[in-house]
Amino acid sequence: MKKLFLIIGAPGSGKTTDAQLIAQHHNDRIVHYSTGDLLRAEVASGSERGRLIENFTSKGNLVPLDIVVETIVTAIKNAPKDVIIIDGYPRSVEQMESLDKVLKLQNDVQLLSVIEVDVSEIVARERVLGRARGADDNTEVFNNRMKVYQTPLKEIQDFYSKMGILKRINGERSIEEIVKEMEVFIESKFKE
Template sequence: MKKLFLIIGAPGSGKTTDAQIIAQNNPEEIVHYSTGDLLREEVASGSQRGQLINSFVSKGNLVPLEIVVETIVGAIQRAPKENVIIDGYPRSVEQMEALDKVLKDRDDVQLVSVIEVEVSEQVACDRVLGRARGDDDNVEVFKNRMKVYLEPLNEIEAFYNQSNLLTKINGERTIEEIVADIEAHIRTKL
């Protein structure tokens, strides 16, 4: 059975970097995927699902939830390791519910933990604007991304808390401290 770990956090919380480092530190046991990368890989594969995804993305449309969830679950099934970290998912209540519905019908993948990397809006903003990787790294775009992140957060937290799956990690420390805490938490579930 595959064990799934989700890492969520605000833009600039460091969730992707944290997940990458943990997977690098544990190459025998853990693999890391980002949702965007999974969708791009599916398109690049030329598969039927990839063509379907491309038909939405190429027109600037959102990929339907069912397809996103099927892509994620398919990647988990094919993962070369038993333990899979996915960062940045779920981003909405609908995404959370869709994943929960699919996982309830499966006995080969188990959601083991949802880890929230907590940072203040100010710290997140300073980090995003400090890295300035592209046109979308400006105050206006950051505020919108933060709003999109925060709107469903209480409901997502409540849902995973009720299932005793949510763990919060202080993301306002050194990357070494944050990674050590997340890694220690994951190790308790392996």
Template structure:
């Protein structure tokens, strides 16, 4: 059975870097997918779906649910390893509920844990504006992205806490400290 770990956190929390490092450290058993990277790749491809995705991400808005869920389910289904790390999902209550619904119909995948990388808004903003990867890394878009992240967070936390699978990690330490703690936690669940 595949074990799925969702890694959530504010823009700039380091969730993608953390997941990449853990997947590299444990390439024998784990694979990492970033929802953001999967969507950015599609956007960069210039396809019709990519253009649609770009029309949302360029404004800091959420990509429509059915496109995101298709992307994630495809990644899980085709994962070459049994431990799957996906970061940047869910970002809304609707995404959470849709994934929960899809996973409830699959007996070959278990959502093992949701790991929340916690950082303050100030730290997140400094990191995002400091990296400036593209047109979506500016103060106005950051503000929108942060609001989109924070608005559904209490309900997402409550849902996964009720399922006893939410685990919070302090994201305001060194990458090595965060990765070490997160990797030990994941290994303890597999």
């Protein structure tokens, strides 16, 4: 059975870096996928779906639900290892509900936890605008991405809290401290 961990957090929370480091430290049994990377790979492929995705992401908007869920479920099913960490998902109540429905319909993937990397909007803004990697890293797009993240957040937190699988981690510390706490937590889930 595949064991799934989702990592959510504001733009600039460090969720992708944290997940990458954990997967590197445990590359014998953990594989990491960033929702953003999965979608960017589709864009880079030049496919029809990739062009559609780019229309949404270039404006900081959410990619349509069916495309995202299809991309994620395909990645989980094809994962070369039994433990999968996906960061940047879910980003909406609809994404959360859709994934929940898909997971309930099969029995070869178990969602063990949703880890929220918690940072203030001020810290997130400084990190994103400070790194400015591409066209989507400017103030206007950041503000939109932050709004898109924050709008459904309470409902997402409540949903996973009721399931007893939400874990919040302080993301305003050193990467080493955050990654260590996540690793200990993830390993504790294997023992349950």
